[in-house]
Amino acid sequence: MLRTIVIRVVLGLLTLLAVSILIFAATEILPGDVASAVLGQGATPDTLAQFRHELGLDRPGYIRYLEWFTHAIRGDFGAALTNKRDILTSMTPKFENTMFLAGYAALIAVPLAVGMGIVAAINEGKWIDRVVNIVSLAAISVPEFFIGYLLIFFFAVQLGWFPSLSTVFMDMGFAERVHVVALPAVTLTLLVTAHMLRMTRSSVLSIMSQPYIEMAFLKGLTRTRVIFVHALPNAAAPIITVIALNLAYLIVGVVVIETVFVYPGIGQFMVDGVTKRDLPVIQACGLVFAGAFIILNTTADVLSILVNPRLRKSR
């Protein structure tokens, strides 16, 4: 089992390495380069050459990649092109904000999704199951900004319960922060809950068709008892995987939702960087997002190995 897990973790690290190459390469293959992109049409060949030298662009690509990557894993992402500030220092508070938002949403979403999924599975085919099904299908097919703006329209503008923009400051109290971030957190929650809920429901239901469940019913146990004692422990593995995968999805959903609510997180930071074509910022954010994504995916795999006895033996 340990061997399977170690292999999986090493594979994750290799993926991260490959992804970092891809991110770096994606920003290299453009016609022209960063210098001409930043300076624009009016650049003379002289200033262009000087700027290239300043950025170190006159050296070969693989050397720049190695330098960038070795610095990046030590937390040094260099300075932003637009304001010359150190990227790590400007990114850290934004990263914390994003983590706060994502954690907030996850805290609501995970218990809600698993709970409702189980309720829907217990009441399969009854009205509550149908309602849950329709609502979650709608939540999946609707764009996140639509949910976001709807929530703002009703809860911030019409009812005035929450602020419409989630501006947070460094020295904001915890209670106030929870209040201000409530709307984006709920939007994110709706997004990921639907996926998790449907997966929870279907994995509980697929276990329900197993012979030993039929046996439990034939013994005369109640439906609730069969589900909680016999079905749920075996449905745990796919549910845990789905939760971890959806937390990864949450990391991405954050980009759009932060823009809707003007929330100062890393998603907005990246979108800002992209509109200003600030290459080091884009690379840094891309690496952070991809890193979080890979870590959560690897965690999902490792957890599913841990909880599933059949996967513990290495093949």
Add this chain to the structure above:
Amino acid sequence: MRIFGYKPPFTAWVGIFIVGVFVFVAIFAPWIAPYSESDSVADTWSAPSAAYLLGTDNIGRDLLSRVMYGARTTIGVALMTTILSFLLGTVMGIWAAVGGRVVDQVLSRIVDVMLSIPLLVFALIILSMFGSSLVTLILTIAVLDSTRVFRLARAVAMNLVVLEYVEAARLRGEGLWWIIRREILPNALPPMISEFGLRFCFNFLFVASLSFLGLGIQPPLADWGGMVRDNGRAISFGLTAPLWPAMAIALMTIGVNLIVDWILSINARPSGASAEM
């Protein structure tokens, strides 16, 4: 009424109706839109009235007309992206399945790495370098999305290449291209039809999200995601302006999803009816 010999259930009819209306509007936008997509005809964010059924946008253009023209660009771009992504993904997927171990390994590992970067983040990185012209936008999303199609096409084709008739074709000396075209492709397509609808939904939302972030379809072209972005601030004043294009996006995706659900339920039928699709 029957379509392709199948009777659509009520939900599928709702989906067909929604998609039909949007496609109609998209095709005939210049003839049925009350105003042009780029003319300022009234004050900024004027309320819905008889003259402007949905009100006007941030620079006084008629929202209804822009939603109609937006259907053109948004649906058009998403459709072209999906078609391209399917061509690329299917060809690559089948190539991986029939081309031998080395080809398969190389293609699959590249796709693995691409899939381990969140798609939106990847698209942002590429678009930031190439700029968001329509062509780069469509190409970028198509290439990124083809990774998903590749996975499915490869899995489907893998199951087909081991079947007897492919073996028979090989033994009687048919070329690789002939086998792909005559034996594998016709049999791989039916399970991929519903996937086309799902990928369309995904690409559609993806284009809308990118435009919403300001990196997708660029003004002056009207598109739904960009319209939500332009009018986003209006929501704080209690105006509904950004809700209309957002609702159009939501309705379109729900409509396509309803149709896909129906097709999926046909394909899932045990009678083997899927082969006719």
